[in-house]
Amino acid sequence: MSDQIPTTTSAINLGASVTADAAAVQVRGVNKQFQTATGIVHALENIDLTVQAGEFVSLIGPSGCGKSTLMRLIADLDDPTSGELTVFGKTATQARLDQDYGIAFQQAGLLPWRSVAANVALPLELHGVGSATRRTRVAELLDMVGLTEFADRFPDQLSGGMQQRVAIARSLAEQPRLLLMDEPFGALDEMTREKMQTDLVRIAADTGAAVVFVTHSIPEAVFLSDRVVVMSPRPGRISQIVPMRLDAADGREERDDDLREASSFFEMVTEVREALHGGADHSTGDGVATARGVDTR
Amino acid sequence: MSASTSTSANAIVGRGVGARRSKGWSPRTEATLRIVAPISFGLIVLVIWQLLVTVGGVSDYLLPSPISIVTELVEFWPSVVSATALTGTNSLLGLVVGSLVGIVGAALAARSRIVDQMSAPIVAALAVVPIVALAPVLNSMFGADSQFGRQAIAAIASFVPIFINTLRGFRQTKPVHRDLMKAYATNSGQMLMKLTLPTARPFILTGIRIASSLAVISALVAEYFGGPRGGLGSLIATSAASSAYGRAWAYVVASIALGLLFYLATLALERLVLRRVPTGGSR
Numbered sequence: 001m002s003d004q005i006p007t008t009t010s011a012i013n014l015g016a017s018v019t020a021d022a023a024a025v026q027v028r029g030v031n032k033q034f035q036t037a038t039g040i041v042h043a044l045e046n047i048d049l050t051v052q053a054g055e056f057v058s059l060i061g062p063s064g065c066g067k068s069t070l071m072r073l074i075a076d077l078d079d080p081t082s083g084e085l086t087v088f089g090k091t092a093t094q095a096r097l098d099q100d101y102g103i104a105f106q107q108a109g110l111l112p113w114r115s116v117a118a119n120v121a122l123p124l125e126l127h128g129v130g131s132a133t134r135r136t137r138v139a140e141l142l143d144m145v146g147l148t149e150f151a152d153r154f155p156d157q158l159s160g161g162m163q164q165r166v167a168i169a170r171s172l173a174e175q176p177r178l179l180l181m182d183e184p185f186g187a188l189d190e191m192t193r194e195k196m197q198t199d200l201v202r203i204a205a206d207t208g209a210a211v212v213f214v215t216h217s218i219p220e221a222v223f224l225s226d227r228v229v230v231m232s233p234r235p236g237r238i239s240q241i242v243p244m245r246l247d248a249a250d251g252r253e254e255r256d257d258d259l260r261e262a263s264s265f266f267e268m269v270t271e272v273r274e275a276l277h278g279g280a281d282h283s284t285g286d287g288v289a290t291a292r293g294v295d296t297r
Numbered sequence: 298m299s300a301s302t303s304t305s306a307n308a309i310v311g312r313g314v315g316a317r318r319s320k321g322w323s324p325r326t327e328a329t330l331r332i333v334a335p336i337s338f339g340l341i342v343l344v345i346w347q348l349l350v351t352v353g354g355v356s357d358y359l360l361p362s363p364i365s366i367v368t369e370l371v372e373f374w375p376s377v378v379s380a381t382a383l384t385g386t387n388s389l390l391g392l393v394v395g396s397l398v399g400i401v402g403a404a405l406a407a408r409s410r411i412v413d414q415m416s417a418p419i420v421a422a423l424a425v426v427p428i429v430a431l432a433p434v435l436n437s438m439f440g441a442d443s444q445f446g447r448q449a450i451a452a453i454a455s456f457v458p459i460f461i462n463t464l465r466g467f468r469q470t471k472p473v474h475r476d477l478m479k480a481y482a483t484n485s486g487q488m489l490m491k492l493t494l495p496t497a498r499p500f501i502l503t504g505i506r507i508a509s510s511l512a513v514i515s516a517l518v519a520e521y522f523g524g525p526r527g528g529l530g531s532l533i534a535t536s537a538a539s540s541a542y543g544r545a546w547a548y549v550v551a552s553i554a555l556g557l558l559f560y561l562a563t564l565a566l567e568r569l570v571l572r573r574v575p576t577g578g579s580r
Contacts, residue, residue: 077476096482103480109473113495126481126491 022089024178024210025051025074030083032069032236042235043069047083049229049238051210053177058213058221058228060272066236067214068182074212075103075180087178099127101178102171102209106186108163110155116166117142117151123173141169144203161192168200172207179204179211185220194260197223201255218276222246222268223255230275240275244268361543370547376532377551384517384528385555387444391451392512392559396505398452399459404489406460407467420460428454428515432522447519447528454515455508459501466500467493502567509559517552529555 032044044066051057059067072078073085076092087095095101102123110119117138124134142148145165155163164184171179185193201224204211215221221228225244232239246255246264259265322330343363349355350362370377406413428450435446470492478488520530529552536545 075480077479096480099482101480103477105473105476107473109471109477111474111492111495113498122491123481126483126487 045235061231102176108167395452395455403463459504462504466497
């Protein structure tokens with residue numbers, strides 16, 4: 001792993017032009033504490049993580065392990081209490097202002113008064129993209145997520161899965177080099193979920209974007225990722241990083257539904273599950289207690 | 298399924314439909330009824346009213362008959378129209394100014410905690426003061442020949458519900474939408490135009506609809522307390538004072554029509570603007 005990319009210098013002098021080999025995300029010794037009524041909560045403790053350009057990394061762990069918090073720090077929606085965090089060699093704030101990432105949340109978060117097409121166009125509109133370019137780009141994106149004939153519908157006329165696809169199209173609108181996704185399929189039924197996972201693998205491979213994907217589903221993390229970051233709660237820590245060695249791993253675009261039945265897939269699921277359950281104690285039978293909230297579907 | 302069972306099933310379905318018909322009505326009949334029922338009820342009330350006055354012998358100063366009210370309405374039509382126009386203009390000006398001040402004030406209060414805390418007692422005071430009680434004061438402030446006092450009263454009366462509703466609307470933005478806007482690095486102007494205002498829109502329009510009736514009522518009642526003559530309120534007062542009860546009622550009918558016009562116009566505006574805003578919202 002090439003963790004030693006000189007980001008400190010590039011953070012100072014580089015604006016939009018960043019060296020091509022800069023890591024998508026670099027997190028160094030990051031801590032995050034929340035002040036609550038009952039005292040200080042250590043949401044994240046001493047996090048080190050590097051996500052290479054084009055790499056698909058999942059953050060997995062039980063509820064309260066800080067995986068969503070870590071994603072929010074990368075997105076600059078919250079500030080770390082201490083530590084260093086760079087996105088493409090810039091500060092997280094600069095990366096946000098430069099629109100270096102696209103983001104999708106657990107809730108689709110579509111604006112209900114805008115049509116599907118207008119929702120996808122929102123980031124383009126906010127950043128002053130001309131209306132002709134906007135139209136062609138929106139048409140491309142809706143085609144990509146298979147919602148072309150729903151362009152003029154409104155969010156409340158769509159199913160939850162369709163709304164989520166609109167949100168993903170929206171996150172891809174500006175062809176970001178980094179996609180941040182916080183349990184985007186969490187509210188979907190199993191069939192829609194598998195379909196969306198297959199779509200996401202294809203989209204990520206097509207666009208070559210790095211992805212930071214928060215999930216609590218082990219099979220989901222295994223199916224999608226190059227590496228799975230296993231986290232443990234209270235305080236939120238990275239307990240293990242599991243590289244995915246799947247037969248199709250040399251080309252992520254080759255991952256399809258067959259992989260879900262492959263033995264290498266199950267081996268990886270087992271490995272991640274053991275990493276999750278073994279984080280605190282090594283009891284094999286009753287490890288569930290340490291991994292509450294983790295979905296083993 | 299055999300033919301015989303299917304026909305018997307059909308017969309049951311047919312009977313079921315027939316039974317429902319005899320109990321309720323077809324959607325078409327129901328729609329007609331929804332219009333016809335209130336109209337016929339109103340007509341029946343008018344007929345009873347007329348009979349009560351002519352046959353029952355209720356004296357004219359207690360309750361003029363519908364026919365005499367209509368006669369006065371026709372006879373004084375030009376005056377009714379000009380009075381309605383005058384009071385209507387006062388109400389409309391008041392409503393527009395009150396709406397603008399209410400929306401801008403709410404936007405400031407939503408943005409700044411200090412403005413919010415400063416404005417809260419003022420708005421509370423405005424909400425409880427009987428606005429028309431200010432009429433004599435404003436009439437003497439701006440002169441007896443000025444319509445300004447009445448317009449100001451209509452504006453103050455409209456301001457309160459619009460301010461309160463709009464402020465509430467400005468606070469309805471969802472955390473996921475605010476996160477999204479932050480992720481898009483939007484400036485505060487874009488935030489207002491793309492998120493805050495559209496979110497608040499149904500609340501603002503409800504405020505305007507509530508305020509529309511208040512504007513008419515207060516502009517009209519303010520005329521009872523002096524100032525230039527010629528509006529509906531002053532004509533109701535003078536007609537009643539000169540024992541022309543039928544005429545007074547004719548102006549009352551015009552006032553009701555004016556109030557309804559304002560209400561329906563704002564309701565139509567609300568429907569028009571919110572036509573495309575779904576009720577369910579998005580997940």
